[in-house]
Amino acid sequence: xxxxxxxxxxxxxxxxxxxxxxxxxxxxxxxxxxxxxxxxxxxxxxxxxxxxxxxxxxxxxxxxxxxxxxxxxxxxxxxxxxxxxxxxxxxxxxxxxxxxxxxxxxxxxxxxxxxxxxxxxxxxxxxxxxxxxxxxxxxxxxxxxxxx
Amino acid sequence: xxxxxxxxxxxxxxxxxxxxxxxxxxxxxxxxxxxxxxxxxxxxxxxxxxxxxxxxxxxxxxxxxxxxxxxxxxxxxxxxxxxxxxxxxxxxxxxxxxxxxxxxxxxxxxxxxxxxxxxxxx
Amino acid sequence: xxxxxxxxxxxxxxxxxxxxxxxxxxxxxxxxxxxxxxxxxxxxxxxxxxxxxxxxxxxxxxxxxxxxxxxxxxxxxxxxxxxxxxxxxxxxxxxxxxxxxxxxxxxxxxxxxxxxxxxxxxxxxxxxxxxxxxxxxxxxxxxxxxxxxxxxxxxxxxxxxxxxxxxxxxxxxxxxxxxxxxxxxxxxxxxxxxxxxxxxxxxxxxxxxxxxxxxxxxxxxxxxxxxxxxxxxxxxxxxxxxxxxxxxxxxxxxxxxxxxxxxxxxxxxxxxxxxxxxxxxxxxxxxxxxxxxxxxxxxxxxxxxxxxxxxxxxxxxxxxxxxxxxxxxxxxx
Numbered sequence: 001x002x003x004x005x006x007x008x009x010x011x012x013x014x015x016x017x018x019x020x021x022x023x024x025x026x027x028x029x030x031x032x033x034x035x036x037x038x039x040x041x042x043x044x045x046x047x048x049x050x051x052x053x054x055x056x057x058x059x060x061x062x063x064x065x066x067x068x069x070x071x072x073x074x075x076x077x078x079x080x081x082x083x084x085x086x087x088x089x090x091x092x093x094x095x096x097x098x099x100x101x102x103x104x105x106x107x108x109x110x111x112x113x114x115x116x117x118x119x120x121x122x123x124x125x126x127x128x129x130x131x132x133x134x135x136x137x138x139x140x141x142x143x144x145x146x147x148x
Numbered sequence: 149x150x151x152x153x154x155x156x157x158x159x160x161x162x163x164x165x166x167x168x169x170x171x172x173x174x175x176x177x178x179x180x181x182x183x184x185x186x187x188x189x190x191x192x193x194x195x196x197x198x199x200x201x202x203x204x205x206x207x208x209x210x211x212x213x214x215x216x217x218x219x220x221x222x223x224x225x226x227x228x229x230x231x232x233x234x235x236x237x238x239x240x241x242x243x244x245x246x247x248x249x250x251x252x253x254x255x256x257x258x259x260x261x262x263x264x265x266x267x268x269x270x
Numbered sequence: 271x272x273x274x275x276x277x278x279x280x281x282x283x284x285x286x287x288x289x290x291x292x293x294x295x296x297x298x299x300x301x302x303x304x305x306x307x308x309x310x311x312x313x314x315x316x317x318x319x320x321x322x323x324x325x326x327x328x329x330x331x332x333x334x335x336x337x338x339x340x341x342x343x344x345x346x347x348x349x350x351x352x353x354x355x356x357x358x359x360x361x362x363x364x365x366x367x368x369x370x371x372x373x374x375x376x377x378x379x380x381x382x383x384x385x386x387x388x389x390x391x392x393x394x395x396x397x398x399x400x401x402x403x404x405x406x407x408x409x410x411x412x413x414x415x416x417x418x419x420x421x422x423x424x425x426x427x428x429x430x431x432x433x434x435x436x437x438x439x440x441x442x443x444x445x446x447x448x449x450x451x452x453x454x455x456x457x458x459x460x461x462x463x464x465x466x467x468x469x470x471x472x473x474x475x476x477x478x479x480x481x482x483x484x485x486x487x488x489x490x491x492x493x494x495x496x497x498x499x500x501x502x503x504x505x506x507x508x509x510x511x512x513x514x515x516x517x518x519x520x521x522x523x524x525x526x527x528x529x530x531x532x533x534x535x536x537x538x539x540x541x542x543x544x545x546x547x548x549x550x551x552x553x554x555x556x557x558x559x560x561x562x563x564x565x566x567x568x569x570x571x572x573x574x575x576x577x578x579x580x581x582x583x584x585x586x587x588x589x590x591x592x593x594x595x596x597x598x599x600x601x602x603x
Contacts (some may be wrong), residue, residue, distance in 0.1 A: 003462040003463060003476070004463075006462045006463075006464075006476065007462065007463055007464060009511075009514075010464060010469065010472040010511065013507070013510070013511070014428050014469055014472060014507055019174060022170055022173075022174060022424070023167050023170050023171065023174075025170075026163075026166045026167050026169065026170035027163035027164070027166060027167045027170075028163065029166070030162050030163045030165065030166025030167065030169075030214070031158075031159035031160065031162050031163030031166070031210075032159070033162065033213060034158045034159060034161070034162025034163070034209045034210045034213045034214070035155050035158055035159050035162070035209070037158075037209035037212070037213035038154065038155055038158040038208050038209035038210075038213075039155075041208070041209055042151070054221070054224070057212060057217075057221070058221075058244075058247035058248070059247075060209070060212075060213075061213075061217070061218070061247060061248045061251070062247055062248070062250075062251040064213060065248060065251040065252050065255060066251060066255050069252070069255035069256055069258075069259050070255070070259060072259065072263075072420050072422075073259035073260075073262060073263035073420075074263065075263070075265075075266050075420065077420065077422045078268060078419065078420045078421060078422050078423075079268075080422055081421070081422020081423055081424060082268070082422070082423070082424055082425065083424075084166075084422075084424075085169075085170050085173055085424035086166045086167065086168075086169030086170035086171075086172070086173050086183065087163075087166040087167075087169075087170065088422045089166075089169060089173075089180045089183050089184065089422065089423075090165060090166050090169045090183065090184070090187055090214045090215055091162070091166070091213050091214050091215070092213055092214070092215060092217070092218060092248065094180065094184065094215070094422065095184060095215055095218070095248070095252060096251075096252050096255065096256070097420070097421060097422050098180060098181065098184065098421060099252040099253065099256040100252075100255065100256040100259050100260060100420070101265065101417075101418040101419070101420035101421040101422075102418045102421070103256045103257060103259075103260035104259065104260045104263055104264065104265040104418070104419075104420055105265045105413060105418035105419055105420065106418075107260050107261070107264070108318070108319045111261075115257070115260050115261075116257075119253070119256055119257075119260075121418075122180065122181050122417065122418070122421060123181070123184075123252070125181050125182075125184075125185045126181070126184050126185055126188055126215070127245075127249065129185045129188055129189060130188055130192075130218065130219065130222050130241075130242075130245055131241075131242055131245070133188075133189065133192040133219065133222060133223070133241075134222045134223070134225065134226050134238075134240075134241020134242050134244075134245070135226075135238050135241065137192065137195075137196055137222070137223045137226040137227070137241065138226035138227075138229055138230055138236075138237035138238045138239075138240065138241055139237065139238070140196070141226055141227050141229075141230030141237060142230040142233075142234050142237040144230075145230050145231065173424065177426065177466065177468065179417075179423070180417075180421065180422070180423055265409075265418065265419040265420045266419060266420075267313050267320075267408050267409045267412075267419060267434075268408075268419065
């Protein structure tokens with residue numbers, strides 16, 4: 001019963017996103033979050049001068065994840081997300097949000113079968129994609145290493 | 149002055165990355181999980197082809213704070229492991245994910261115990 | 271009595287003896303703020319979860335609807351109703367507190383239309399009193415169909431806002447100065463192939479247009495027979511689309527309104543408007559029923575609309591079928 005004409009009508013007439021404003025918000029919020037990360041990086045480098053760079057970077061991610069999870073907990077991150085869209089999804093704080101929000105949501109079904117089981121309903125794909133790409137890239141590097 | 153310039157660059161590139169995500173959201177109606185996976189894979193790809201470190205040198209946190217940075221650390225770990233042996237090549241990538249994952253799971257758990265989710269306001 | 275293809279006019283008089291509405295905190299700030307019988311201060315309503323709050327909402331609304339006209343639940347032939355959650359939990363669970371026979375229904379957001387049609391048939395037959403009740407809740411629907419509440423997602427401009435609210439009516443044989451259900455047109459499930467679960471107005475508009483046009487053809491009436499043709503939750507875009515589709519069939523609906531587009535006011539920025547099984551029952555019991563009693567509306571065609579999707583069907587790439595039932599409600603002098 002599919003009606004091509006009707007689908008075209010709907011696509012032509014449905015309201016489009018308020019384009020420019022969402023982009024501006026995404027840019028501003030995303031930029032600010034990255035600057036906060038940069039700030040933590042500089043502070044940690046100053047306080048912990050003998051740490052190597054990659055360790056500092058990991059610490060910065062952990063701090064940002066803490067912030068993202070905390071802001072999710074106090075109910076700020078969803079409001080930020082409604083305004084900023086991509087600006088709050090793409091930074092690592094958005095990853096923290098996507099772990100903490102289902103954990104909070106499904107806490108009502110119990111800690112084990114609710115919160116723990118459903119913590120990764122949103123973030124699961126990211127972990128799977130990360131793990132698979134880690135194995136694939138490891139294999140690539142290993143095979144390339146054989147020929148060198 | 150150099151430090152200040154670093155922040156401007158981080159702001160600009162970080163903002164730009166997020167803006168590209170927003171364009172994708174507006175155009176394709178992708179949900180946040182898809183966006184995160186896509187950008188993670190972009191980070192993996194950029195690191196694999198060796199471009200990531202140039203962007204990182206320029207933009208600093210502007211590219212490492214977005215989830216692309218997570219992708220790049222994974223590949224960095226795999227690369228490091230591959231120098232040692234096959235086992236390390238397969239597992240060191242995940243080792244580099246450990247910091248982020250541990251933080252996300254632990255803080256997610258703690259805050260879910262403390263806070264409750266609330267409805268959004270119209 | 272059957273009229274034409276899908277329309278049935280009731281042989282006996284069926285009165286809507288009582289109606290009661292309960293609105294959530296944000297609905298209470300919308301366009302109908304002065305009409306609601308009761309308003310929830312917050313949407314958890316002192317319950318342990320939002321789902322339990324929705325059960326409590328329906329229980330409260332049915333109880334108050336009956337208490338308003340001093341009818342005991344034991345005198346009712348049946349409670350009929352539904353909601354949006356899996357296994358229609360809120361309706362079924364709320365019915366356990368009444369010692370009344372219960373029939374659970376599901377037609378997505380068109381459940382209230384289905385309930386009115388079935389209940390009026392029963393009352394026109396051997397049943398004496400039947401209660402119809404539907405509800406929806408923003409937080410429970412969001413969890414069921416979309417994302418966790420605290421996830422930072424951006425609502426698309428086509429999307430609608432699930433109404434937190436519930437409404438119940440009591441259909442009865444008892445004569446009085448009440449609005450009457452005169453008949454109904456049962457709609458077909460129509461699917462024009464739209465797949466965007468955010469744009470439900472577009473998916474439901476063809477079904478609504480089909481039901482309304484069939485209604486006019488079956489009865490031989492024209493749109494101006496009614497003071498108001500009011501659809502359930504098409505939203506602003508869906509309403510325009512419905513207008514366009516009916517115009518193509520030769521019916522210009524100048525008196526077309528939509529509960530979903532009316533329930534929130536402009537400043538609330540609720541996208542296309544409200545949606546949910548509770549949307550049309552809330553607006554009907556709060557606003558339309560009072561206007562009918564008052565006499566400022568005489569004849570309305572009430573068309574709750576529903577989009578029959580689930581989270582899994584959308585992920586599997588299925589398109590979204592729509593349904594709409596038209597109920598004729600008239601106030602006699």
